Amino acid sequence: MNRRKKIIKKLQKKDKKANAKIHKSNKPVYVSKAEREKLAVQANSEQSSIEEEGTDSTSNKEL
Template sequence: MNRKKRINETLKSRQKRKNAKLHKSSKPRYISKAEREKLAQEQALTSDGSENTESKPDTEAQAAEL
């Protein structure tokens, strides 16, 4: 009986692992506090850079109107 039980447990555990791989969690991946700060800094830098590029076309458009 113990041998059958052990075999069944191993087969069940393998099946559980396969099912777990098939059904991925819909929970978002954890991002550490340090990573969030890095992303925020990068985003701030890119948004500062994009503001400068956005202002240039406006001045060019104004110059074209004159």
């Protein structure tokens, strides 16, 4: 019984690993706090530059 149990457990472990490999996790990739801050700063700077360009183009249209 013991030998049979060991063999079954070994095969189940192998099946579990194969199954885990097939079904990847849908969990999003972890982004550190520092990276999130960098991304936020970049997004803010891009938005501010877009707003500045937008105000320049509207003033040109008025003239």
